[in-house]
Amino acid sequence: MGTTLVQVTRLSVRDFLHEWRMSVCFVLALAAVLAPLLILFGLKFGLVDTLRSRLIEDPRNREIKSVVSGRLTRDWFAALEARDDIAFLLPRTRAIAATMTLRPAGSRANVTRVELVPSGPGDPLLPEGATAPDGLGTVVLSAAAARALGVGVGDRLTGNVTRVVEGRRQAAGTDLGVAAIVPDHRFARPAAFAAPALMGAVEDYRDGFAVPGLDWPGADKPDAPRVYAGFRLYAATIDAVAPLRDHLNGLGLEVRTQAAAIETVRALDRSLGAVFWVIAVIGLTGYLLSLGANLWANVDRKTRDLGILRLLGVPTGGLMLFPVVQAGLTAVLGAALAGLATLAVAALINRMFATSLAEGELVCRLLAAHYLLAVAGTLACAVAASALAGYRASRIEPAEGTRDV
Amino acid sequence: MPSIRCPWKRCLKEVSAPVYQVAELSKARVQAGSGFALSVPELTIRPGERVALVGDSGCGKSTLLDMLGLASSPDGAGRFTFCPRGAPSDIPSLWRDGRSNDLGDLRKHHIGYVLQTGGLIPYLTVRQNIDLTRRLLDLPDDGTADALAERLGLAGHGAKLPAALSVGERQRVAIGRALAHRPPVILADEPTASLDPETAKTVMALFLDLVEAEGATLIVATHDRAQVGRLGLRALGHDLARDPAAGLTRARFWG
Ligand SMILES: Nc1ncnc2c1ncn2[C@@H]1O[C@H](COP(=O)(O)OP(=O)(O)OP(=O)(O)O)[C@@H](O)[C@H]1O
Ligand SMILES: [Mg+2]
Numbered sequence: 001m002g003t004t005l006v007q008v009t010r011l012s013v014r015d016f017l018h019e020w021r022m023s024v025c026f027v028l029a030l031a032a033v034l035a036p037l038l039i040l041f042g043l044k045f046g047l048v049d050t051l052r053s054r055l056i057e058d059p060r061n062r063e064i065k066s067v068v069s070g071r072l073t074r075d076w077f078a079a080l081e082a083r084d085d086i087a088f089l090l091p092r093t094r095a096i097a098a099t100m101t102l103r104p105a106g107s108r109a110n111v112t113r114v115e116l117v118p119s120g121p122g123d124p125l126l127p128e129g130a131t132a133p134d135g136l137g138t139v140v141l142s143a144a145a146a147r148a149l150g151v152g153v154g155d156r157l158t159g160n161v162t163r164v165v166e167g168r169r170q171a172a173g174t175d176l177g178v179a180a181i182v183p184d185h186r187f188a189r190p191a192a193f194a195a196p197a198l199m200g201a202v203e204d205y206r207d208g209f210a211v212p213g214l215d216w217p218g219a220d221k222p223d224a225p226r227v228y229a230g231f232r233l234y235a236a237t238i239d240a241v242a243p244l245r246d247h248l249n250g251l252g253l254e255v256r257t258q259a260a261a262i263e264t265v266r267a268l269d270r271s272l273g274a275v276f277w278v279i280a281v282i283g284l285t286g287y288l289l290s291l292g293a294n295l296w297a298n299v300d301r302k303t304r305d306l307g308i309l310r311l312l313g314v315p316t317g318g319l320m321l322f323p324v325v326q327a328g329l330t331a332v333l334g335a336a337l338a339g340l341a342t343l344a345v346a347a348l349i350n351r352m353f354a355t356s357l358a359e360g361e362l363v364c365r366l367l368a369a370h371y372l373l374a375v376a377g378t379l380a381c382a383v384a385a386s387a388l389a390g391y392r393a394s395r396i397e398p399a400e401g402t403r404d405v
Numbered sequence: 406m407p408s409i410r411c412p413w414k415r416c417l418k419e420v421s422a423p424v425y426q427v428a429e430l431s432k433a434r435v436q437a438g439s440g441f442a443l444s445v446p447e448l449t450i451r452p453g454e455r456v457a458l459v460g461d462s463g464c465g466k467s468t469l470l471d472m473l474g475l476a477s478s479p480d481g482a483g484r485f486t487f488c489p490r491g492a493p494s495d496i497p498s499l500w501r502d503g504r505s506n507d508l509g510d511l512r513k514h515h516i517g518y519v520l521q522t523g524g525l526i527p528y529l530t531v532r533q534n535i536d537l538t539r540r541l542l543d544l545p546d547d548g549t550a551d552a553l554a555e556r557l558g559l560a561g562h563g564a565k566l567p568a569a570l571s572v573g574e575r576q577r578v579a580i581g582r583a584l585a586h587r588p589p590v591i592l593a594d595e596p597t598a599s600l601d602p603e604t605a606k607t608v609m610a611l612f613l614d615l616v617e618a619e620g621a622t623l624i625v626a627t628h629d630r631a632q633v634g635r636l637g638l639r640a641l642g643h644d645l646a647r648d649p650a651a652g653l654t655r656a657r658f659w660g
Contacts, residue, residue, distance in 0.1 A: 003543040011526070018528030018566075308524045311476055312541055313513020315506040394505070398512075399477035402524050 008309070008318040012325035015305070023330065026294060030334030030378070031341060033287045038342040038366055038374060040283065044276045046346075046365035048269065050357070055265050059124030059186070059234055060258070062087065064244055066230035067254045069094065073227060080233075083247075085240035090118040090196060091228035097203040100192060104149055105156035105175065112148040112190055114141075116202060117232070119193035124234050126193070130180035133195045136213050138179040145190035146181050153178055159192075163206050165218075172205055172216040185358055200226065238262050284377075291378065292385035295330070299323045299389035306393045307401020320390035327386035328379065335375045342366050422488045424590055424622045425450040425473060429483030432468055440653045443468050447659050448641070450622060452589070455613070457638035458626040458658060464645050465656040466626035467521055467594050473624060474518050474592045475508045489515035489589040489622075513541055517583030521594035521626075523575045525567040525582075532563040535581040542586050553581040556615065557608075572599045573608070580612055584619070591616055593625045609636065 016023050055061055072091065081089050092098070098116040103109070119125070119140060121132040126140060133140050139157070146152065157176040162169060182193065194202075201211045210218035235241045245257045299306070306319055314322075346364035353363045393401070430445040443465040450456055458466045471477035472485075478500040479485060486493040489511075499508050512518070517538065525534050536550040554563055557577040567575055576599055583591055596612060597605035613636055616623045625638065633640050641660035648655070 004541060007540055011529070015528045305526060308520075308526060310509065311474075311512065311518060311520075311524070312538060313509040313511075314541065315509055397477050399471035399474075402476075402520060402522070 004314060004318050005321055008314060008321050009325050011309070012322045013329070015302075015322075016326045016329055022298075023326075026298070026330045027333045027337060029294060030291060030330060031337035033290060034335060034338035034374065034378065035341040035345070037280070037283045037287060038338055038371065039345055039364065040276070040280060041370050041374075042342060042346050042364040042366040043349075044273075044280075045367055045370070046350075046362045048272055048276070049365075050361045050363070051265070052269055054358075054361075055262065055269075056238055059087075061238055061262055062124070062235045062241060063258070064233045064235060064241065064248065065256045066092070066233075067256055069229040070253060071227045072229075072231065074225060077228075077231070080231075083244075085236045085244060086233065087236045088122050088124055088232070088234040090120060090123075090232045091226075092118055092230040092232055093199045093203040094229040097206040098199065100202060101160040101162075102145070102149055102157050102176070102192065103160075104151050105158050110149050112145060114145045114190045114192045116199055117187075117191050117193045118196055118199045119232075120195055123193065125182050125186045126180060127183060127186075130182075133179055133193050133198070135195055136174070136198050136201060138177045138195075139198070140180040140182060140193035141178055142182045142187040142189060142191040142193075143184045144188060145192060146178070148190055151178055153180055161202050161205050161216075163208065165208050172211075172214070174214050174216075183358075288377070288381045291331075291381055295323065295327045295382055295385045296389045298326070299386060299393055303393055303396065303401055304403075306390070307396060307398055307403075310394060310396075311398035311402055316391065316394040319394035320387045323386035323390040323393075324383050327382035331378045331382040332375070335378050338374075339366075339371055342371075421452070422493060423449045423451050424454075424487070424489055426484060426486045426488070426493075427482070428485075429481070430472065430479050430485055431481045432472060432477070432479050434468065438652055440651075441465065441468075441656070442653065443656045443658070445469065445658050449660075450624065452622055453620055455616070455623040455636075455638050456625070456660075457633045457640045458624065458643070459628065459630055459633055459640050460643050460645065460656070461628060463654075464643065465658070466628075469658055470592050470594050470624065470626050474516055475512050476518070487511065487515075513538075515588050515590055517586065517588040517591040517621075519576075519579045519583045519591070519593035519596045521598065523567075523572075523579045525575055525578055527567055530564050530566055531559055531570065531578050534567065534578050535559075535585050538582055538586040538588075544586060549587075550581070550585055553585055553615075557581050557611065573601075573604055576600065577608060580608070580615075584615055587619055588621065590622045591624075593623070595626055595628070598628075606632075 077089065077091055080086065099113060100116055101111060101113050103111045119133050123132060126132060130140065141149070141151070149157065151157065155178045157178060158173055159176045160171055160173045162171045164170070197213070201214055201216070204221055205211050205216050205218060208219050209221040210216060233244070235244050241257050241262065242259045245255055245259060248255045302323070306322060309322065310319060343366065346366055349364040350362050357363065425448060427445050427448040430448070432443045434441040458469060460466055468477070472479050475487065475496060479497060482497040485496040487496050488494070494511060526537065529537065532550055532554060535553055536546070539549065551563070554560055557580060559574060559577055559581065562570060562574060567578065570578065576596060580593070580596055583593070593612070597609050600608060609632060627633065639660070641658045643656070643658050646655045
């Protein structure tokens with residue numbers, strides 16, 4: 001039995017090669033139907049998921065902005081920080097006191113006025129692995145600011161703050177290092193992200209006080225707890241945005257969120273997902289049916305040859321194996337071709353949209369798991385259809401099967 | 406199965422039972438408007454016998470040969486045993502029980518069949534076609550196929566595909582394939598029908614020589630009565646009755 005099956009496999013492969021034109025047609029036909037399906041899957045898990053992860057991962061969608069200036073104390077922040085749906089929270093100083101003029105150290109050119117944004121470890125706007133601004137000596141620049149200044153990570157800056165005291169304009173400066181750059185899609189305006197200490201120092205100087213840490217002169221600061229105008233707040237997930245908003249509204253604070261936009265995109269995502277699955281199911285069903293029908297018809301075409309093998313004593317299992325081997329070859333070659341075509345098309349699509357994509361984002365992404373699933377499904381359907389057809393051929397009496405007309 | 410070390414000729418001396426023992430065998434072929442009924446009241450074929458089924462076209466030679474070749478199921482049989490070597494097999498019960506793999510095994514080991522229509526495998530070369538019956542039995546490549554091809558005048562054609570052969574050459578390949586695995590029973594359906602009379606004579610004589618050399622049992626279907634006498638075959642009894650009114654043809658073979 002074992003040797004018979006080896007013989008049958010050999011015969012089957014020989015026939016497949018002998019009829020190579022026919023075989024090529026079958027392989028092409030299979031690939032032609034499978035490739036668009038794979039591309040559809042690639043788009044779903046590239047484009048749709050890129051949009052989804054942008055939505056979920058983009059910290060701007062999780063941001064809750066304070067709209068009007070408040071008077072928020074450290075206790076107030078401590079109470080809010082105790083909630084477990086908060087990813088990042090820092091107090092904001094008054095907007096009017098949160099600006100600085102920067103220029104590259106030792107240069108008079110590229111003087112740039114930037115807003116100061118409180119930041120620290122865990123700031124969701126900072127790129128992965130970037131160093132957070134620390135103390136009074138470093139800042140993180142937005143890409144717009146870095147461009148305007150013509151500096152990069154590690155460069156030195158001179159930061160200047162001005163104030164008007166009793167009608168006289170005063171200025172103070174300090175030396176700052178660039179710790180990191182925040183990409184444009186995270187923060188578009190020219191800005192410097194500064195640690196709370198530097199934020200407080202700038203506010204104090206503006207208010208006319210001295211800043212001992214930076215040797216900035218001024219009046220002595222009275223020993224009263226600082227009161228903040230607002231906050232930088234990021235919810236842990238987009239789902240936490242709405243509850244946090246309601247909580248803050250309940251505290252009498254007016255805030256702005258992306259909650260409405262999030263809901264719209266989610267609804268769109270759900271409908272797109274449903275449409276995708278409808279198309280995928282229809283496409284897959286059609287694909288498997290056409291594959292099965294093709295292979296079935298192919299066995300029908302070979303009834304005479306199979307009948308001769310039957311007459312020569314090849315058992316039922318061998319007669320089923322014969323078309324199964326060819327179907328397997330067709331399935332594997334067709335799926336490989338479809339995979340290559342999909343990779344090529346995906347590369348093309350991704351290049352077309354490269355400009356509107358961030359690093360690591362793809363419009364068309366064929367996942368290995370999906371491809372393997374497609375190959376497995378194709379093989380299973382091909383083997384089932386051809387084995388069934390082979391079984392049916394084996395039921396024909398050899399004398400009938402070998403009759404030539 | 407006896408191993409190939411025990412050539413069937415030796416087994417034959419031990420087993421004197423007839424290769425075929427048939428009684429009350431029948432098969433009807435009915436198609437819209439016309440019918441054909443074949444019956445075999447009694448038929449015994451002994452080992453080494455050379456038998457001819459002679460009759461006009463459409464008299465049922467192929468139908469009977471297919472049944473004897475275990476390639477077609479009888480409608481009914483009082484008795485139908487096949488005993489090429491060793492123990493006899495009850496063929497109708499194998500058909501009835503759907504033991505198609507057992508029937509296939511019997512065909513593979515014991516029968517060489519030259520089909521009326523050749524029945525070559527189009528994607529195998531001449532040599533591979535001849536060798537196929539040996540391959541399926543896992544017999545060693547001992548030069549048998551090449552020797553047969555040579556004797557059948559196919560020496561230069563070994564690497565050709567059947568499509569590149571003349572009809573007569575194809576017929577000779579079919580003969581080679583039926584003989585290559587040295588079966589004890591050889592069935593041939595008009596093996597020389599598509600050849601010109603002179604070549605037909607040569608090929609038929611060659612075929613019988615080869616069968617003779619193996620000592621195999623032979624059953625040939627032919628419409629050529631002259632051939633039967635010339636080659637010393639035992640012709641089976643045959644009659645044919647046509648009933649135009651009922652659109653029915655009744656054929657009988659016996660002997
Ligand atoms: N598959 C079939 N279905 C129905 N009738 C058939 C079938 N095959 C053969 N017949 C009929 O059975 C009869 C006997 O056919 P068979 O092939 O046995 O004749 P034959 O003696 O071999 O003829 P020939 O010498 O022409 O080969 C014919 O009348 C034919 O029409
Ligand atoms: Mg015939």
